[in-house]
Amino acid sequence: MSNLKVLVFGQVNNNLNELIAKANSIHNSKNGPFSLLLILGNIITSEDHVDALDLPGYFTSRSFDQLPQVFKEKVSQEDNFGEVSPNLTYLGSTGRFNVAEGLSIAFHGGSQDxxxxxxxxxxxxxxxxxxxxxxxxxxxxxxxxDDVSMSKLVSQAVVDTTPRYHFAPCKGTFWERKPFEWPESDPANRVTRFIALDSYAGAKKWFYAFNILAQQSEFPALPPANLTANPFINNSQKDERAEDTKSTDNSAVLTAIDRPKRPLDTQQPGKKKRKTKTRTVNPDSCFFCLSNPKVDRQLIVSIADESYLALPKGPLTLLHDDIPTHILFIPLPHVPTFSSLPDESKDKVALEKRKYMAAMGQLYGPKDLVPVSFEINRSDGVHAHTQIVFIRKDTINDLKQAFLREAEMNGLKMTEQSNVPAEGDYFVVSLDTAQEYLVIEIAPGSYFDLQFGRKVLASHLEILDRLDWRACAQSPKEEESFGNKFKQAFKPLDFTL
Incomplete structure (x- = not known):
C-alpha cells in the first residue's frame, strides 16, 4: 500500500494560473510534498496559456463543451481525456481512473447521457x-x-462506489459531514467522508489536505466515534431514469431512498428548530472511567487521588530506550472538560498534572526527549484527557509553525495565548515547557477533527503510517508489555507509590 498525501482545491473561476502558483507553493513548502492535486468543478478560464504544475493534477468537467478553449485544443471530443498542460490531466465527465500509485478515483458530471x-x-x-x-x-x-444542484445520479454513484472520500464544489460553503459506514461492505468497516469546498480563494475553506493509504484492503474494526447513520442505506435499487435526475429546487428534492419530499433547511418556517439528540456515555460505559468493568486495565500505569496516567490504544509513537513515549493524563471524575471538574477536584487535578509532568520530565529529559501535550475541550465531549507525546528535542524546531500552518490550511484560527481558556470549547497544544499555548476556539456545535493534533505530529515527525490510531492498535498482550515497561521505568519517580 502507498501512503499518499492529497491536496484538493475548490472550483476555479478565471484565475487558473494563480491557482497553479498556489498549489506549487504549498507543494514545495514544509506542508508538502503532495502526491497529487484534485481540482473540483468546471475549470473556468479565459487564459490562453496555462503554467506548469509541480505535481500531478487532475480535474473533470460536466461535459466536453464546457471545457475552456485552451483545453479543447489539447484533447479531442472523441477521447474526452488527456493532459491539457504540463502535469494537469483532464479525466473526462463520468468514469473511473487509477493514478500511478494505485489510488482509485471515480467522477460524475451529473448528466444521464x-x-x-x-x-x-x-x-x-x-x-x-x-x-x-x-x-x-x-x-x-x-x-x-437555492442554486445548489442535488442529483439522484450522484446518489447512485455513491452507492455504487462506496467512496472513502467524496468531494463536491459548493460556492460560499465549506461543509465536512460526519462520516458514515457501509456495514455490509467488502472489505468490511468501510467509511465515507463527504466534503464540500468553497470556490478557489473564496471566503470559506476552499482547499483540503489529507493522507490516504491507496489500495487499502482492510479497515480498522473500530469505526470513528462520530459516525452517523448512513443516508444511503436501503437504496440499492436503481432510480427510475424517466424521472428528473437533478433539481435545484430544494423543496422538491427526493432523497436517495425515496423518502417524502422535504426542504433541506431543517428549521422550517413556523416550526421550532429540531433539538439535537446527544448520545450520553455514562461512567459504567466510558473507556476512561475506572468504574467501567470493561476498562483496559493493562493500559493504566499510575493512579493518583484525582487523576491517573494511561497508555493510549494505537500509540502515535512507540518506544525510546524501551520506554513508551505516548501517554494520557486523565482526571478521575467523569466530566467532558477540565473546566467542568467539581470545585473540590480542580486544584487537586491541576497539582497532580504538574507533578506527573515534572516526574516524566525527569524520566525523559536525560534522553533528550521533550513533551508535546494537546487536548480538546468540548462541552459535548465524553471524558476530559490530555495527550502527551515525548519527541526528540531536535524535532521540536518548527513544530509551532507546523501547527499554525495546518490550522490555516484547514480554515481554523489558531492564536498564541499565555493561559488556557477558562471556559468555552477549544483545542490547545503546549510545546515543551514553554509558558504559552496555541489555541483554536471551537464554535458550539461546529465540527472539529478529533485527530487534528495527532495529524500534525504524524506529519511533522514523518510517521504518516501511524496517523490513524486504529491502524496502530495493539493486541492486549502488546499493551500489557508496553504498560509494564513504563511502570518499571517510572517507578522511582512515581509520587503515588
Missing amino acids: DGDIIPGPVDILLSHDFPTAITDHSQSAPLLA
Whole structure:
C-alpha cells in the first residue's frame, strides 16, 4: 500500500494560473510534498496559456463543451481525456481512473447521457452535484443556496462506489459531514467522508489536505466515534431514469431512498428548530472511567487521588530506550472538560498534572526527549484527557509553525495565548515547557477533527503510517508489555507509590 498525501482545491473561476502558483507553493513548502492535486468543478478560464504544475493534477468537467478553449485544443471530443498542460490531466465527465500509485478515483458530471460509473469501491469520488440524501441524518448540514444542484445520479454513484472520500464544489460553503459506514461492505468497516469546498480563494475553506493509504484492503474494526447513520442505506435499487435526475429546487428534492419530499433547511418556517439528540456515555460505559468493568486495565500505569496516567490504544509513537513515549493524563471524575471538574477536584487535578509532568520530565529529559501535550475541550465531549507525546528535542524546531500552518490550511484560527481558556470549547497544544499555548476556539456545535493534533505530529515527525490510531492498535498482550515497561521505568519517580 502507498501512503499518499492529497491536496484538493475548490472550483476555479478565471484565475487558473494563480491557482497553479498556489498549489506549487504549498507543494514545495514544509506542508508538502503532495502526491497529487484534485481540482473540483468546471475549470473556468479565459487564459490562453496555462503554467506548469509541480505535481500531478487532475480535474473533470460536466461535459466536453464546457471545457475552456485552451483545453479543447489539447484533447479531442472523441477521447474526452488527456493532459491539457504540463502535469494537469483532464479525466473526462463520468468514469473511473487509477493514478500511478494505485489510488482509485471515480467522477460524475451529473448528466444521464454519460452513463453510470462502473460499480466497485473507490478511494475518492468527485462530483459536480450533491447527492440528494447527503444531508439526511446530519445535524451539522449547512443551509444550502437555492442554486445548489442535488442529483439522484450522484446518489447512485455513491452507492455504487462506496467512496472513502467524496468531494463536491459548493460556492460560499465549506461543509465536512460526519462520516458514515457501509456495514455490509467488502472489505468490511468501510467509511465515507463527504466534503464540500468553497470556490478557489473564496471566503470559506476552499482547499483540503489529507493522507490516504491507496489500495487499502482492510479497515480498522473500530469505526470513528462520530459516525452517523448512513443516508444511503436501503437504496440499492436503481432510480427510475424517466424521472428528473437533478433539481435545484430544494423543496422538491427526493432523497436517495425515496423518502417524502422535504426542504433541506431543517428549521422550517413556523416550526421550532429540531433539538439535537446527544448520545450520553455514562461512567459504567466510558473507556476512561475506572468504574467501567470493561476498562483496559493493562493500559493504566499510575493512579493518583484525582487523576491517573494511561497508555493510549494505537500509540502515535512507540518506544525510546524501551520506554513508551505516548501517554494520557486523565482526571478521575467523569466530566467532558477540565473546566467542568467539581470545585473540590480542580486544584487537586491541576497539582497532580504538574507533578506527573515534572516526574516524566525527569524520566525523559536525560534522553533528550521533550513533551508535546494537546487536548480538546468540548462541552459535548465524553471524558476530559490530555495527550502527551515525548519527541526528540531536535524535532521540536518548527513544530509551532507546523501547527499554525495546518490550522490555516484547514480554515481554523489558531492564536498564541499565555493561559488556557477558562471556559468555552477549544483545542490547545503546549510545546515543551514553554509558558504559552496555541489555541483554536471551537464554535458550539461546529465540527472539529478529533485527530487534528495527532495529524500534525504524524506529519511533522514523518510517521504518516501511524496517523490513524486504529491502524496502530495493539493486541492486549502488546499493551500489557508496553504498560509494564513504563511502570518499571517510572517507578522511582512515581509520587503515588
